[in-house]
Amino acid sequence: MAALQQITVDALKRSESQLAVQWHADLEASGATRNLKPEEIRQQVADFLRLLTSTLEKGGSANITTTEWDDVRHFLEKLSSQRALAGQDSQQTASFIFALKGPLFTQLQNAFADQPLLIAEQVLQMSELLDGLGLHTIRTYQKSREAVIKRQQEELLELSTPVVKLWDGVLALPMIGTLDSQRTQVVMESLLQRIVDTGAEIAIIDITGVPTVDTLVAQHLLKTVTAIRLMGADCIISGVRPQIAQTIVHLGLDLQGVVTKANLADALALALRRLGVTLTKAV
């Protein structure tokens, strides 16, 4: 994957304070800050932007699992466990990262107004990076939340899984954890509702965070795909790792022409192609 360009990092750094203000405003508007102290949010917004730019300046790659990203990941882990304890849901927690997209893309658009190709390419890079960080946040939120639930000895997980808008017309549903039947049902229903509400054309169901895909999980997925198609939208399943792909074959599952991708980035690229969005690398 092409890296973020230095000029993007520079633009980001230049607009750090504006970004902080806009991002904070968007967070408040989205309801993601409910029950949290305003000074605390402001601090977290500023801290995260500082960490992000300094990591990117050090040449942090697109792969957020590398050591350069340690500080950023730790920051998000702390944040998500704090949110889990504060009783925020995963949607609110994940919004912390996803709400940064809007203001950030606006800044990039302003910075490179005369270079649309560059904007498209850099926005995609940025988007992939933020998706990775957002998913990491949800994952660690889930871990902390599971610890809380375990302590309370609750029997069922009743977490809402966020339905995330990745692009105009493209929704993503990152599924995380055990797809026990009850929760799956709720999650799928909320995805269908969001498709109706937003008129999205393509839904990406990401199963990177699902450790086991057995016939029951597959049945849930197929039902959802069928419903999505009946609504006139398209569906892509991403996060089908090699070991999962092989297991699906051995189980004898027929995915009925569902398009699958190894990761969310590939699925998004395909979705954009289908929508006729062309992304070209700036030379």
Add this chain to the structure above:
Amino acid sequence: MTVRSSGTQPIRIEQDVVLARQTARKLAQECGMRLIDLTKLVTAVSELARNTMVYGGGGDMDWQIVEDGLRVGLRLTFRDEGPGIPDLKLAMTDGWTSGGGLGLGLTGAKRLVDDFELDTSPGAGTRVTICKWT
């Protein structure tokens, strides 16, 4: 063949299916199983444990880490005292289900492991034993 360690856990409710998978995953890791084999085994466990709960009316999972010469393997038995399977040939047909499933649990599990044995008789319950070697 020697048994290195063994244990049993109940499969009564939905949550036990999750726990059965977690136990299998942990044990497979202890055996040094490759990710691909581990994933296949855990998926088979998920299918069989669910059958035990849903069709067998609940039962138990016995596990054993076994050694045979240089090979190490994980052997699991799912047993219940439910109604048994009246027509085994039918049940072992891809796509056949008496419930609302996909009918690929038994046949799929068999393809995912190295050894697969099924004992059942009407009224006397069902016992499925699988083994996966490293």
